[in-house]
Structures are given as C-alpha cells and as structure tokens.
Amino acid sequence: MTELExxxxxxxxxxxxxxxxxxxxxxxxxxxRDRRVGTGTAWVGLLAWTAGxxxxxxxxGAWPLATTYEFALAWTAVAxxxxxxxxxVSGESAxxxxxxxxxxxxxxxxxxGGAPGAGPPQPLPPALDSPWLLVHVxxxxxxxxxxxxxxxxxxxxxxxxxxxxxxxxxxxPRSDGLTRRAVAWAYPWLCLGLLAGAIWAQVAWGRYWNWxxxxxxxxxxxxxxxxxxxxxxxxxxxxxxxxxxTLLGLGVMLFTFLGLGSLARLLGLTSxxxx
Amino acid sequence: MSRPWYHPRYIxxxxxxxxxxxxxxxxxxxxxxxxxxxxxAPWFQALVAILVVNGAVCTTARLSRLASRFRRDPLRVSxxxxxxxxxxxxxxxxxxxxxxxxxxxxxxxxxxxxxxLTHQALRVRCDGLQVLHDHxxxxxxxxxxxxVLAGDTPLAQGTIRVxxxxxxxxxxxxxxxxxxxxxxxxxxxxxxxxxxxxxxVAGAALGTVGAALALWARPWRTANExxxxxxx
Numbered sequence: 001m002t003e004l005e006x007x008x009x010x011x012x013x014x015x016x017x018x019x020x021x022x023x024x025x026x027x028x029x030x031x032x033r034d035r036r037v038g039t040g041t042a043w044v045g046l047l048a049w050t051a052g053x054x055x056x057x058x059x060x061g062a063w064p065l066a067t068t069y070e071f072a073l074a075w076t077a078v079a080x081x082x083x084x085x086x087x088x089v090s091g092e093s094a095x096x097x098x099x100x101x102x103x104x105x106x107x108x109x110x111x112x113g114g115a116p117g118a119g120p121p122q123p124l125p126p127a128l129d130s131p132w133l134l135v136h137v138x139x140x141x142x143x144x145x146x147x148x149x150x151x152x153x154x155x156x157x158x159x160x161x162x163x164x165x166x167x168x169x170x171x172x173p174r175s176d177g178l179t180r181r182a183v184a185w186a187y188p189w190l191c192l193g194l195l196a197g198a199i200w201a202q203v204a205w206g207r208y209w210n211w212x213x214x215x216x217x218x219x220x221x222x223x224x225x226x227x228x229x230x231x232x233x234x235x236x237x238x239x240x241x242x243x244x245x246t247l248l249g250l251g252v253m254l255f256t257f258l259g260l261g262s263l264a265r266l267l268g269l270t271s272x273x274x275x
Numbered sequence: 276m277s278r279p280w281y282h283p284r285y286i287x288x289x290x291x292x293x294x295x296x297x298x299x300x301x302x303x304x305x306x307x308x309x310x311x312x313x314x315x316a317p318w319f320q321a322l323v324a325i326l327v328v329n330g331a332v333c334t335t336a337r338l339s340r341l342a343s344r345f346r347r348d349p350l351r352v353s354x355x356x357x358x359x360x361x362x363x364x365x366x367x368x369x370x371x372x373x374x375x376x377x378x379x380x381x382x383x384x385x386x387x388x389x390x391x392l393t394h395q396a397l398r399v400r401c402d403g404l405q406v407l408h409d410h411x412x413x414x415x416x417x418x419x420x421x422x423v424l425a426g427d428t429p430l431a432q433g434t435i436r437v438x439x440x441x442x443x444x445x446x447x448x449x450x451x452x453x454x455x456x457x458x459x460x461x462x463x464x465x466x467x468x469x470x471x472x473x474x475x476v477a478g479a480a481l482g483t484v485g486a487a488l489a490l491w492a493r494p495w496r497t498a499n500e501x502x503x504x505x506x507x
Binding site for chain 1: 293294297300305378409414437439449467469472475476480482483487490493
C-alpha cells in the first residue's frame with residue numbers, strides 16, 4: 001500500500017462516515033443543510049476512495065480485483081456510488097442513510113480489519129490470470145454493491161414502519177418500492193457473476209460447477225435474491241418480507257466473503273476459493 | 276367458473292409455491308453449511324423437478340395475460356419469458372452433463388511420456404513442460420506442449436496452460452497441474468468431455484439477459500406503485 005493510496009482511502013473512509021452521520025442527522029432534524037453537505041461529503045469520499053482503489057491497479061498494472069482486500073475496496077466504492085445514483089434518480093435521502101453505513105463498515109474492514117492481500121499489489125498467479133476474472137469479479141462487485149444498497153433500503157423500510165413518522169423517511173409503499181428497485185438492479189449482475197465464474201471454471205479447471213464451498217454459498221445468495229423477486233411479485237408479501245430478505249441476503253454475502261475461510265479451517269474443508 | 280385454491284393446477288402455477296420451493300432449496304444448502312454436494316440426493320432432485328414443473332405451468336398459465344401485456348410492455352414480457360426459458364435450458368444442460376460428461380486425469384507425464392485415455396481411444400503425449408518463476412521465486416506460468424494421438428497418428432498438437440486447454444474431437448485437454456519427479460517437472464493433464472456445458476452457458480446467458488430486460492426496463496416513476504403479479 002503506497003502512502004498516496006493510504007491517504008486517499010483514509011479520506012474516502014472519513015467522507016463515508018461523515019456522510020452517513022449527516023444523512024441520519026437530516027432524517028432526525030430535517031435540516032436541508034445536513035442533506036446537502038452529506039451528499040457533497042459522500043461524493044468527496046467516493047471519489048477519493050475510488051482513486052485510491054484504481055490507483056492501486058495502475059501501480060500493479062492489473063485490474064485491482066484479485067484479493068479479498070481489493071474486492072472490499074471495490075464493493076465499498078460500488079455500494080457508495082450506487083446509493084448516490086439511486087438518491088439522485090429517486091430523490092430519496094433514505095438510500096444514503098441505509099447504504100452509506102454499510103459502505104463505511106466495508107471500508108473500515110478493508111482498512112483496519114486485516115483483509116488478506118492488503119500489502120503491495122502482486123502480479124496475478126497463473127490460475128487467476130484470465131480475462132474471465134475481469135468479468136466475473138467486476139459483475140460480482142456491482143451486484144454486491146447493489147445488494148448492499150438493497151439491504152440499506154430494506155432496513156430503512158423497516159425503520160419507517162417502526163418509527164411512525166418520527167424520521168424523515170418515505171412511507172412504506174414508497175420505501176418498499178425502492179427496496180425492490182435495488183434488488184432488481186443487483187440481480188442481473190449476480191447472474192452475470194455466476195455465469196462468468198462458471199465459464200472461467202470450465203476453461204481453468206475443466207468443470208463449470210464444482211460444488212465448492214464458495215460456489216455453494218454463492219448459489220445460496222443467488223437463491224435468496226431469486227426468492228426475494230418471487231416474494232416481491234405477491235402483493236401481500238411485497239413489504240417487510242422483501243426487506244427482511246434483503247438483509248438476509250447481505251448477511252449471507254458477508255459470510256460468503258468474510259466467514260468462509262474460517263468455516264473451512266474449522267471443519268477442515270478444502271476450497272478452490274479459499275487461499 | 277374459477278378454480279378453488281386447492282386445485283392442483285392452481286397450486287402448481289402459483290408464485291407462493293415457487294417461493295416455498297426456493298426457501299426449501301436455500302435452507303437445504305445452508306443447513307449443509309455448503310459442504311455437501313446435495314445434487315445427487317433424490318429429495319433435492321425432486322425439489323428441483325417440482326420447481327421446474329411450477330415454472331413451466333406458471334409460465335404457460337400466464338401466456339394469454341403476457342400476450343396481452345406484450346404490446347404495451349414488450350421488453351419486460353420478453354425478459355420474463357427469457358428468464359424462465361433460460362433456467363429450463365440451464366437445467367437441461369445440467370441433466371446432460373450428469374448423463375454424458377466424462378473427465379479423466381492422466382498420471383504425471385514427464386517430457387516424452389504418453390498416457391492412454393479409457394473413455395476415448397486416444398493417447399496424450401507430453402512434448403515439453405516449462406515452469407516459469409519470477410525473480411523472487413514466485414510461480415509465474417506453467418506451459419505444456421501436448422500431442423493428442425489416435426493410435427500413433429497425431430490428431431492435434433499445441434501448448435496448454437491453466438485456462439487455455441487444447442480441444443480435440445469435442446474434448447478439452449486441460450493442464451491440471453504439475454509435480455516434480457526428481458529435478459524434472461511432470462505435467463498432469465485432465466481430459467474433459469461435457470456436452471452439457473454449452474446448454475448451461477446458453478441458458479444462463481439467456482436468463483441473465485432476460486433478467487436485465489424484465490427488471491431494468493421499467494420507468495422510475497412507478498417505483499412507488501403497487502405492481503401486479505407478473506411472475507418476474
């Protein structure tokens with residue numbers, strides 16, 4: 001990690017934390033200055049974070065998505081950026097209030113959580129040196145970012161139900177609609193990530209599906225979002241059940257991303273995806 | 276006259292049944308901690324089979340409604356259909372893989388050595404093997420020169436590395452790894468024939484494009500509207 005990368009990521013992390021705090025302050029107080037400054041701070045944080053992440057790739061001469069650390073950088077950037085775009089298109093401040101704390105948590109993990117691969121960028125080992133890496137991991141990062149926004153929106157929809165208008169949140173029909181929108185955005189990217197991963201596995205290992213630990217948990221994640229889409233199409237289920245499924249989906253994603261290595265070690269399992 | 280809720284066709288075509296089956300599949304995989312290959316278990320296959328029947332009956336039962344919606348919303352209707360058709364194609368590919376695919380791994384082949392395949396009357400000869408390291412000793416690349424023979428007649432010749440197999444008569448010859456035999460490296464080659472791969476890829480691609488069409492082709496102004504049950 002270069003000094004410039006550390007500085008940019010530090011600014012990005014601080015920006016996301018401050019933006020999340022200001023957004024919640026706006027929801028509590030209703031002062032429009034909190035909203036504007038929060039949005040500006042989020043943009044500064046996002047740009048600094050993205051510059052730190054992509055700059056790492058320039059130093060390495062490769063697309064910076066080869067390690068757990070680099071994926072956490074990408075996931076943070078995509079989650080924060082997707083929430084900003086959703087806010088801009090929908091005009092709802094609740095998107096940032098839900099998603100930026102998640103993005104800040106991911107950023108905190110990348111910076112302080114001892115994420116594997118945080119050292120100086122290394123050339124790719126032969127098994128990872130494939131154009132399908134670019135498609136597979138990029139699609140996964142965009143899908144995971146969208147899922148983080150969906151979970152944030154789902155959490156806000158649940159908070160809106162519980163807060164009884166004490167917070168400046170859109171009422172449940174609107175917040176439920178935003179949650180479904182975010183799921184709808186994320187889902188095709190998750191499909192593309194699985195498809196590209198299967199093609200990559202076929203050319204690299206001669207088997208497109210190995211029932212590997214990580215593959216199975218990726219399938220579980222995909223099934224949860226498939227379930228969320230089906231549940232959302234039943235009118236009486238499209239409120240809090242979908243919101244809960246987005247939170248469950250994010251929880252499984254975090255487990256797949258962070259917890260599988262520990263599970264594999266605990267159970268003495270081998271995985272092609274645990275290094 | 277409308278059918279009662281317990282009519283088999285009504286149940287089989289219902290989205291709640293799809294939700295229940297998806298929940299059961301998710302729970303089964305999660306409770307196994309993802310460490311078991313459940314795909315061979317009859318009850319797991321039965322759940323998938325019911326899900327396929329549910330999807331097929333659900334889609335056909337809505338064809339007339341989808342046809343009437345097609346004129347005002349062609350992208351979403353096409354996407355919904357493509358998503359479900361893609362899933363059926365993918366599952367057909369999985370079935371084909373399960374029935375007809377074979378894989379065979381050769382013993383470690385030093386340069387000049389040959390191995391016979393049992394699945395096809397072919398032989399594999401290692402013509403050369405390069406193991407490249409960088410200046411600090413990290414593995415950078417492994418390349419094997421390979422000839423595939425029918426009897427003593429060469430059918431194809433080429434260099435393989437991880438992610439770049441040699442394809443002969445529909446079978447891919449992958450570099451599976453290498454071991455050191457004394458001071459000399461020896462290549463391990465895996466021959467793979469899987470006719471289900473392309474149907475799986477085509478199905479997944481169709482489903483992905485369908486999902487994008489069905490889920491993205493909706494104007495933002497309707498985000499807060501209560502939609503209809505469109506099976507998406």
